[in-house]
Amino acid sequence: MKRPPRPAKPARNASPTPAAPLSGKPARKPELEPLQAPLALHARVPGSDPLTLTATEWVLTNSLGGFAMGTAGGIPTRRYHALLASDTPESSRRRVMLSALVERLVIRTVGGEDEIHDLSTFRFAGDNGAGVVHPAGHTRLVRFEKDVCARWIFRAGPVEVVKEALIPRRTRSVLVRYTVRTLRGAVAEARLELRPLVAMRDYHSLLRASGNEARFAVQADEKNTTSKVRVAADGVTLSLSTDKGEFRPSAEWWNNFFYAVERDRGQDCVEDLFVPGVFSVDLAVRKAPLSIVFHATADPREGAGSFSQELEHKQTDAQELAAAVVARATAASDAEREQLAALAVASDDFVVRTHKPVTVAGETGGEGESRVPDKASSIIAGYPWFTDWGRDTMISLPGLLLETGRYAEALSALRRFAGARRNGIIPNRFTDVGAEHEGHAGATGMGEPEYNTIDASLWFIIAACRYLEASRDSGGFQQHLLPACLDVVDHYRRGTDFGIGMDPTDFLIAGGSPTTQLTWMDARRDGICFTPRHGKPVEISALWHTGLRLLAGTLSTTDQLRAADLRSLADAVASSFRTSFYNSELGCCFDVISRDDNGRWRGVPEIRPNQLFAVSLPHSPLLPIQQAAVVRTVREKLLTPVGVRTLSPDSPGYRPYFQGSLLELDAAYHNGTVWPWLLGSYAEAVARTGNFTTEAITEAKGALLPIIRKLDAECVGQIAEVFDAEPRHDQPQHSGGCPAQAWSVAETLRVYAMLLRPL
Known part of the structure; x- marks a missing residue:
């Protein structure tokens, strides 16, 4: 699926009002070069035990806070694993709309015999505590790939089936394409059967059949030339369709899906899912590929679109974003350019648009009100369960939006939080309406802002000044950001909420x-x-x-x-x-x-x-001399290959492993647990104390390389929130928290890009 890179276009959101930078030098836009390497393709091949692929996760996002997420082996291990988790036109709360598809290929040989080949695999609750694996689709999986889509390649007897999942940008939809062809021998005919596993529940919760027997209303669309069905529950609708075949209603429940990661976290881990019926597509299988496209959407107004066109759009967007970053890294080697490109592509998953305008305090800091523009930009702190947080947004913004040249989105995000400040405090987060998990809200929240933060406002000042330096947009800075910055300073000088003050x-x-x-x-x-x-x-x-x-x-x-x-x-x-x-x-x-x-x-x-x-x-x-001493102490006591410990092992409260119940996880969260995002500050501190000499830059880059390599590890294409402070039984440090974390990617990208630019 790799395509030759096309020449890069200018950054998509260049500032409309260039002005002189802080240094006083004339502004000059970098000329973007064509990306010299193809986009990263992450691949996994099953070994002797195909179930080991369940340890590798993937995530696809829709730029609205929605996502698809799962494991390379196909077995869901979290309550958040789903083909479509999205908000809806009726509510900003994210829901797991479609958990998965039960996929079966029935092949009729020339001898008239039917061969049944299951392609999907799940784990069901069992008496042994580990669950029962069924059906055996994992035994037919020969390869998993992830680039801008997730891809599984199956061998079902004489037939190859390629399954591809894609989330079109800024839609509440998922497209799944099945490409079928014969590899050898003769096949008289075949039939692909798809059974949707529907949840339509808050994405923090789980669904049980008991008490929900009459919850779902199924309506097939008999007038449509393609098979289509709508499932309604709790005032929202899920639309399902295929571009070929027919839908046969046969409502039933599949019970006792078992999620191993939830069990390990001490959470409820068993779920029942609703099946409205089966999509059946008869196939004339030949050596020439034949494709079937399945479409699911949380917004019935959205059509399916062309899978090939949507795939090309995603590839083009990714290549242009990577090119915008790589073009400035003129001191980078080919390998370093590829690493930068991978970080740039990862950055896009966290940049989202909100759906509704917010009425907030005036930007001048007075008593007036203004409206943050509709579809304001923001940053999701992490997938799958975080929303947009003030602190995370301000720390991540320079890497995710400024390094990638997305200046208009950066200004929009800064205005969104600046406009919602209260008494000089930038919101800690925008809550989702009602949904809570581990103390964190969901979705790109349009609930009430919360203000329990001392540092978000200070990170806002730094992000705003970095915006000015990167974009040269003095007009936007002075009109929209400077008044908020000075308001923060004034409130902090005289004192504000939560006892915060100078x-x-x-x-x-x-x-x-x-x-x-x-x-x-x-x-x-x-x-x-x-x-x-x-x-x-x-x-x-x-x-x-x-x-x-x-x-x-x-x-x-x-x-x-x-x-x-x-x-x-x-x-x-x-x-x-x-x-x-x-x-x-x-x-x-x-x-x-x-x-x-x-x-x-x-x-x-x-x-x-x-x-x-x-x-x-x-x-x-x-x-x-004090700066050098700080770096030396952190290097000796806190530095690990994948991040910086939050507490020295010498301390009594040190916890080496991030594991156990939610109470145990929270106790370890900042008491030893390693955070990758801190590597950015560590590497920058190394470079600064070394006066950016060749030796200092080499050491700083070396500190970042192990975490950059994690882009092809636990959650392919992403970097996790945290890691254990110590290895377990001679194994690498285990990841934890969100599998994909904004500031882990953002700070790595920001500092690595800085180190690869000529001084």
């Missing part, structure tokens, strides 16, 4: 209480805060310092008085930071400064990775 005695930022979790280390369950960081967290004042200096730079020609005030404040912050945070005995920074029982501020001597931001951000408050 301590007037040392100019550092404090916030929170023993019962709140305001930083990114926010795990909390059953009233337990597993990583209490109330007080003055180290990265918050580092972000505060850099934000002040960046804003002063943007105001240097338009408001010199305000710029001087911000620079003076930044100087005071830097001085206090060195005095309060740097621990000369340990050669690193305190992670947080908290009040003791007598009300005095004292540093917490835990070695955590948050101090990296005091070195990696554009303006460090530390002295060069």
